[in-house]
Amino acid sequence: MALRHGIDFGKAQALHQQELALFSERRPRSRQLSAAGGEHLLFGAPLHWMADWSTPFNLYVEEARGARLRDVDGHEYLDFCLGDTGAMFGHSPAPVARAIAEQATRGLTAMLPSPDAVWVAEELARRFGLSHWQFAISASDANRFALRWLRAASGRDQIVVFNGCYHGTVDDVFVDLVDGQPRRRASLLGQVHDLAAHTRVVEFNDLEALERALRDEQVACVLAEPVMTNIGMVMPEPGFWRAAQDLIRRYGSYLLLDETHTISSGPGGYGAAYGLKPDALVLGKPLGGGLPCAVYGFSAELAERAQRAKRAAAPGHSGIGTTLSGNMLASAAMRANLAEVMSDAAYQRMFALAQHLADGLLDWIERWRLPWCVSRVGARCEFQFSPRPPRNGGEAGAMQDEELERIIHLYLLNRGFLITPFHNMLLLCPETEFADVDRLLAALDGFAGEVI
Numbered sequence: 001m002a003l004r005h006g007i008d009f010g011k012a013q014a015l016h017q018q019e020l021a022l023f024s025e026r027r028p029r030s031r032q033l034s035a036a037g038g039e040h041l042l043f044g045a046p047l048h049w050m051a052d053w054s055t056p057f058n059l060y061v062e063e064a065r066g067a068r069l070r071d072v073d074g075h076e077y078l079d080f081c082l083g084d085t086g087a088m089f090g091h092s093p094a095p096v097a098r099a100i101a102e103q104a105t106r107g108l109t110a111m112l113p114s115p116d117a118v119w120v121a122e123e124l125a126r127r128f129g130l131s132h133w134q135f136a137i138s139a140s141d142a143n144r145f146a147l148r149w150l151r152a153a154s155g156r157d158q159i160v161v162f163n164g165c166y167h168g169t170v171d172d173v174f175v176d177l178v179d180g181q182p183r184r185r186a187s188l189l190g191q192v193h194d195l196a197a198h199t200r201v202v203e204f205n206d207l208e209a210l211e212r213a214l215r216d217e218q219v220a221c222v223l224a225e226p227v228m229t230n231i232g233m234v235m236p237e238p239g240f241w242r243a244a245q246d247l248i249r250r251y252g253s254y255l256l257l258d259e260t261h262t263i264s265s266g267p268g269g270y271g272a273a274y275g276l277k278p279d280a281l282v283l284g285k286p287l288g289g290g291l292p293c294a295v296y297g298f299s300a301e302l303a304e305r306a307q308r309a310k311r312a313a314a315p316g317h318s319g320i321g322t323t324l325s326g327n328m329l330a331s332a333a334m335r336a337n338l339a340e341v342m343s344d345a346a347y348q349r350m351f352a353l354a355q356h357l358a359d360g361l362l363d364w365i366e367r368w369r370l371p372w373c374v375s376r377v378g379a380r381c382e383f384q385f386s387p388r389p390p391r392n393g394g395e396a397g398a399m400q401d402e403e404l405e406r407i408i409h410l411y412l413l414n415r416g417f418l419i420t421p422f423h424n425m426l427l428l429c430p431e432t433e434f435a436d437v438d439r440l441l442a443a444l445d446g447f448a449g450e451v452i
């Protein structure tokens, strides 16, 4: 019997063959749409990542509401993926749906600001403690634009990121540590520039490496998630952020915090919950309740330097921004979401659910003696294939097992549970029920019974 991560892998692979057949049999309409989509959509999907789920063909959605989703073949799912955070507060939250419907008849975009933009910026300043804001369409764009401003404002051309990070499709940060050297990420398509020339990479939780990277005072900013969430979760060690912020300040760099996923930590993100003081912050995905929009904010000092840099530049395109950024529809959606959905009460419920799930996962892992661990960041949980949590991106990457993930995910999907592809991340929204969590745990128990 070949054990892999504590499970009988031969059994798991045989089970997977049955699950593939079961999925296909029961989803004729999705199969038909995938085939038809394949005629005119790359990989049969409007975004090629949508073809990267564990399913043998693309799963097409009919409807999604709250914590539930129904596919085109009428199967219902409890959704713990929630659009990989885009729908972190549930699908189509009522206040956002209402605001979108109202705004939709009053203009969608005009390349002029609406009053909602001012309300949103005031609220962002209150929540995140940064005085000046800009809007974008996606977190990828917001990170890309923030990096440009920070380089322009500081007059420095280098940036630092943590090994294994993901901040969206921002070319600058697709640099990995390979045998201790920065290398363009092998999976990156069609990018020909030497990205390692202006991006330094260090391991998370490694203060010495961070100091070495900052010491020559060429670094505009450190771009980081406060907890790494995209290579599996990596938690900061106690004291890491306090010391890292001191170093960043000592060498005249800025801290650009990407709270796109860690907004699961509370209404002001991880930074507000744990006392971080970033100079700049990016937030995307769930900010408009699922409508494409993102924001980035600057401290007053940084905003002043950024505005000065723009005024001093040659007239013409800054290369920052897109035509629909800050549009009226997105501003209305963000306002409704911030005012009525991303509330303290919603977070309290999500935390209680996430704690219930994390406790249940730990109990499940112990009962089946799996050499796995569980991490939780507010309303976000993850189980990882290692007895102890990873210290950095290198360790986290090494413990990933895509084949095993796909086997588990498809097993769950066939029983009505969606979890995030590419890792084992689970999100809880205010409309998730405690009984839903128990049902997911029972399904995981069923899986363990089949393969252990």
Ligand code: PMP
Binding pocket: 138, 139, 140, 141, 143, 166, 167, 168, 169, 225, 230, 258, 259, 260, 261, 284, 285
């Ligand atoms: N930042 C982080 C931390 C993310 O996890 C992601 C997406 N997973 C992004 C930015 C980019 O978001 P988007 O794909 O919506 O641009």
